[in-house]
Each structure stands twice: as structure tokens, then as C-alpha cells.
Amino acid sequence: MNRARTAHLTAWLQASPLAAVFALFFVIPLGLVLMVSFWQASEYELIPAFTGQNYLDVFTGCPVTPDGDLCVTFKTYLSTLKFSVLTWLITAVLGFSIAYFLAFHIEGTLTQTVLFIVCTVPFWTSNVIRMISWVPLLGRNGLVNQTLQGMGLIDTPIEWLLFSDFSVVLAFVHLYTMFMIVPIFNSMMRIDRNLLEAARDNGASPWQTVWHVVLPLSRTGLIIGSIFVVALVMGDFVTVGVMGGQQIASVGKIIQVQTSYLQFPIAAANAVILLAVVLLMIVALMRLVNLRKEL
Amino acid sequence: MRIGPLTRLYSRSDPSDTARLAGKEKAGQFRSLWKDFNESVNLMASGEVVIQSMWSPAVTAVRTKGIACTFQPLKEGYRAWAAGFGVPKTVTGRKADGVYEFINWFLDGWAGAYLNRQGYYSAVLETAKAKMEPYEWAYWMEGKPATQDIKSPNGDVLAKTGSVRDGGSYEARMGGIACWNAVMDENAYMVQKWNEFVAA
Numbered sequence: 160m161n162r163a164r165t166a167h168l169t170a171w172l173q174a175s176p177l178a179a180v181f182a183l184f185f186v187i188p189l190g191l192v193l194m195v196s197f198w199q200a201s202e203y204e205l206i207p208a209f210t211g212q213n214y215l216d217v218f219t220g221c222p223v224t225p226d227g228d229l230c231v232t233f234k235t236y237l238s239t240l241k242f243s244v245l246t247w248l249i250t251a252v253l254g255f256s257i258a259y260f261l262a263f264h265i266e267g268t269l270t271q272t273v274l275f276i277v278c279t280v281p282f283w284t285s286n287v288i289r290m291i292s293w294v295p296l297l298g299r300n301g302l303v304n305q306t307l308q309g310m311g312l313i314d315t316p317i318e319w320l321l322f323s324d325f326s327v328v329l330a331f332v333h334l335y336t337m338f339m340i341v342p343i344f345n346s347m348m349r350i351d352r353n354l355l356e357a358a359r360d361n362g363a364s365p366w367q368t369v370w371h372v373v374l375p376l377s378r379t380g381l382i383i384g385s386i387f388v389v390a391l392v393m394g395d396f397v398t399v400g401v402m403g404g405q406q407i408a409s410v411g412k413i414i415q416v417q418t419s420y421l422q423f424p425i426a427a428a429n430a431v432i433l434l435a436v437v438l439l440m441i442v443a444l445m446r447l448v449n450l451r452k453e454l
Numbered sequence: 455m456r457i458g459p460l461t462r463l464y465s466r467s468d469p470s471d472t473a474r475l476a477g478k479e480k481a482g483q484f485r486s487l488w489k490d491f492n493e494s495v496n497l498m499a500s501g502e503v504v505i506q507s508m509w510s511p512a513v514t515a516v517r518t519k520g521i522a523c524t525f526q527p528l529k530e531g532y533r534a535w536a537a538g539f540g541v542p543k544t545v546t547g548r549k550a551d552g553v554y555e556f557i558n559w560f561l562d563g564w565a566g567a568y569l570n571r572q573g574y575y576s577a578v579l580e581t582a583k584a585k586m587e588p589y590e591w592a593y594w595m596e597g598k599p600a601t602q603d604i605k606s607p608n609g610d611v612l613a614k615t616g617s618v619r620d621g622g623s624y625e626a627r628m629g630g631i632a633c634w635n636a637v638m639d640e641n642a643y644m645v646q647k648w649n650e651f652v653a654a
Binding site: 202203216219231234235238291294295298299300301318321322400404405406407408412413416417420421422425 | 482484485486487488489496500501502637638639641642644645646648649650652653
């Protein structure tokens, strides 16, 4: 009895440092954001209050403005969701294929490790540098346009290569495919190789093995990767800003514009709404997998 | 805070303006908006844009790359911004001494001359003048033709002998200011309209 109580206490003590870090750097700031979202602000000061006006202001003109347009918030969420879905789809296919290649087609742990490190090469430079380097590649006078013009394939530069939906998705895929590769690779390495042999012995074609054996058993990795990618894209404002020429809407960007003009309460309200939306998406994804059981 | 093109677009807070701009955005009028000095320089230098609302020293920076770039005064006048020091009253003792030492250094002329050679105007012109060559002062402040090549603070040539600064003298340029970048009374409305413009 006494020993059980001591063990109980030890467990609490062992968990407390992490709990304290979370409380200090996550729970308290989040509580502050929630609090400020009910405040008011003038051009120069925050005024403590308890008003739902900020939340009402976020949804001004929703769902449809008198002109027949979708309201700004809905339009922006739609745009952000579009980027999330596109990025998720492309990174999932790419991440799965690369992880599959690394896990099943590469012999030897050393080669696997080396190739894995090669995948991280883009992360050796800073995010901003990586994004800025797209300009000389995709710009009006960039390498791609100059090459195509030099080959006589086009007369005028292709405009949509940069500062467009295309360039935003391209940058996202470039940045986040790694977040898919790692967990999927991890799941694949745990698959019992005898299962693949059994599938082959039972007459499954290679594609059938991938579809009916590897894919279901990589589900955990795929879903963890999806959580990373969806959460990162939903909250992004830097990539959308730089690659979209600051002209493509995203929820993060709305918050950024508002904070840079000192409108913290409405920015906080937007942040709370975004958090709720992302949490819902993650809860939905978590229902597809039991992380504790399968990790 | 860097305000850049935003205030220019919304200097007249007329909803029809926003609608007109949103229409132009959809039509592809705006290639990119900038938020950062270097971004504006790179957009111009790479040929990504051909006309933009730009800071005077950014135009200088494009020219020092050997690319022709004109800072064109508009008949509507200039949009200006200013920055100064504010010392919180909580700063006392040695920290306060350090603050004043820094401000004294900043205003003693070297930094002022550096700023003036970029095309800004420093806060205390007399001390800046003492640290500049007469021909530099004549070009940047008096609007006179350059008697020698004008160099940037880094030593790159940015204007050839005989050229005249856009907009003329200090008095003429300061006299042509039509609006100041500032947080305006309708700040909240402006930000809302801006997010609307971006979402369009």
C-alpha cells in the first residue's frame, strides 16, 4: 500500500517538469490569447473588457456580403483549406513513394541512412533563404523562363510560375514532404517482411501488395504526417506571403496584418477560431488511428 | 513598423477605391507587394516588377547595382515617413546614461551623413553637413547638379557627374509631402479593407 503510494507520487514528480514547461510556455500564453480576444483596442492601447465584438467583427458580412461575394473570413478559410488539401495530397503521395523506396528497395542500413540524410539537405539552409531562391528560378527573368525562351518554346515569360497558387503549393511541398517521409518510413520499417512474402506467395502482384498490405500497415505514419502537414499549412503566413507576392489570402496572414497594425484583440479572436478549426481537423484525423496503441 | 505601399493605397479611405483596387488585383495588375526594404530592391533589380512605390534609398540601392531606376515624384506629392527615438521613463541610472550616449553619437553627424547619402534626411542636419563633402551636400540637399560622381555610403557610384537629384532640394521635397505614413483614425477599418483586398 505504502509502496504503491510512493510509486504513484514518483510518477507525478517525474511528469511534473514537462507539465511545468507546458503550463508556462503553452497553457498560460494560450490563456492570455483567449483573454485578449475579448478585449478592446484603440490605435495605441489595449483596453481590458469582456466583449464578443471581435468575434462578430471576424464574421462581418458572413456568409455572403450584399454584393453577393463570400465574406472575407470564409474566402480566406477556403483559400487556406485549398492549400492544405493540395499540399496534403501531393506530400502524401510523394512521401509514401519516397519512404517506400527507402524502406523496401534500398539494401543495407548505411545506404538507407545516407539517402535519408540526402532528403534533409533542403533543411540545411534557412526557410527564408530557401523561399527567396525560388525567385531567380521561377521569376519573369528566371532560369526556367529564360531556358524555355532560349529553346523557343515560349515567346513571353510564363507569369504563373511565381507569386501564384502554383508557387505557394510548390514551396509547401518542398518544405513539408520531409514531415511525411519520416513517420511513414518509420511505420514501414516496422512491417514484418514475412507479410510481404506471404502476399507474394498467395499470388498478389506488387501493386496489390502495396495497396492491400503496405498502405494499411503504414496508416499510422501517414496520419501522423498528415497532422504535421495540415497543422503547418493551416497556420502558415510566411510561405504564402513570400511565394504569393503577399497577395494570396491565408488565415495566418490576416492575423499577421492585424498584429502589425496593433489590433491584438481581433487578431487573438482570429487565432482562437483558427486553433479551434485546426483542433477539429486533428481530432478527426486522430479518430482514424489509435496513436498510443500503434506507436 | 514598416508601412510601405499600404498607406498609399488607402490614403483616401473611399470604399469605391478598395473595390477598384480589388478589381485590378484580380486582373493581375499587382505582381507582388513588399514588406521589406531588400524585397523591394530585389523585385526591381530582378525585373520582376517595372514600377512600384519605393523608398528613396531603395531606388539608390537599385542604381548602385548598375540598373537604371528613376524615383519619379508625382504631381499628387510625396508620401513620407519618419522615425525617432523614444526613451521609456523606466530607463534610469547607467542604462539612461547609455541611452543618451547612443543618441548623442547618433546625432553627432557620422550617422546623419550616412543616412543623407542614402537619400534620407537626418534629424540634425548641421552635424551631418559637417561630415559630408560640399559637393555631396550640394547634390543631396540643395538639388544642384553633381560636380563629381556621387557615391553611396558603401562607395558604389550611384549618380554620374552632372545628374540632379529627383525632386530637387530638401525644401522642395519636404514642401511636396502630401501625406505621412501614420496610424490613422480609421485604422481598424483600413486593416479590414486590406484583408479584403488580399482575399479578392
